[in-house]
Amino acid sequence: MTRKKVKLAYIYNDSARRATYKKRKKGLMKKVSELSTLCGVDACAIVYSPYDAQPEVWPSPSGVQRVLDRFRTVPQMDQLKKMVNQDGFLRQRITKTCDQLKRQRKDNREKEVTQAMFQCLGGGVSFGQPAHDGLE
């Protein structure tokens, strides 16, 4: 498996895009299947592509029908509660990643300060006049 970092953007190269589509679609279906089995829950996936007239689905057209029927019996408000589209989903991811970043920076700051403290204790840094006057 390649471990190159893939840019999160539309792939303009036709053959690369098609190859990626094949691989990732297959991977996605596998993940849906695993989730459904491991957790014993209903699930389905529908993918429309320019390569096929009919959508690629999991588990099967009738299986999808079943899940959709169940989905449509759920009151609309409950459907919407956990429904996301690309925009909303990305916004959630951005928020979460930002929080992770803040935490990481905090950790790093602590490490920096702890090390600075030990340097001071070891006589490495002296408190003389501040290096810059009028810091703000």
Add this chain to the structure above:
Amino acid sequence: MDNNRELKKSLGGILYLINTPCIIFPPSIWCLHISSSSSIYPHVLAMVSEKPAMGRRKIKIEKISKKNHLQVTFSKRRAGLFKKASELSTLCGVDIAVIVFSPAQKAFSFGHPDVDSITRRFLSGSPSPPSSGLPQLIETRRNANAHDQNVELTRILDHIEAEKKYGEVLDRMRRADRSRCCWESPIEELELHELEQLRGALEELKKAVAKQVSNILIEPTSSLPFLAVNGGGEGGDFAAKLEIDNASSAALPFNNFGYARKIC
């Protein structure tokens, strides 16, 4: 032995007081757990070992028996599944919908452009969506938004990578320092006389820091909480804290090796 314990407690207090000026967050996070097996910054170590991506074990694909495990797995895998679906639709420009029901019977769904249009399309059996006029314009706008967000997400992900690498650099330096200077080993490993030395040095340092801080700050020191006996880390003048933060980062002898950059 009692002496040791007392000394360790007061050392912990002093370490806390010295670090608080430069690290502003509530004292509850700063429990130094000196009696535990971890070292001076145990909660940082704890965070490192609680990394979400840790522990890749091979599991059998059959229904999970333990309820807790099942629910945790569902949460994580559902999020990962939606992430994959999102990436597939971005990278390959395809329309997609994923619907899953949770163990608690809640309906989760992800759709691009949106769940309802895909389900309608599926149920009606017609293969292609409208490709002209207003729907097309909306589609284009939507794709442009998604693109911008992906750009931003990538930017933040890059930042995290940089910060993580920087964190590893810091860890390596710390381990190198440890082997050189006896003071810096975990507190448990120090003898009584070493602890006493350390405490003396820390108290001197605390005085020096307080003096330096008051030199740097514009405002007088009465509002600074960390100089109180049992320094609370919260409350106090927020503007003063911000100054301390900026001042201390200017005074620290660190460049971050080009890794971490200031963001938003």
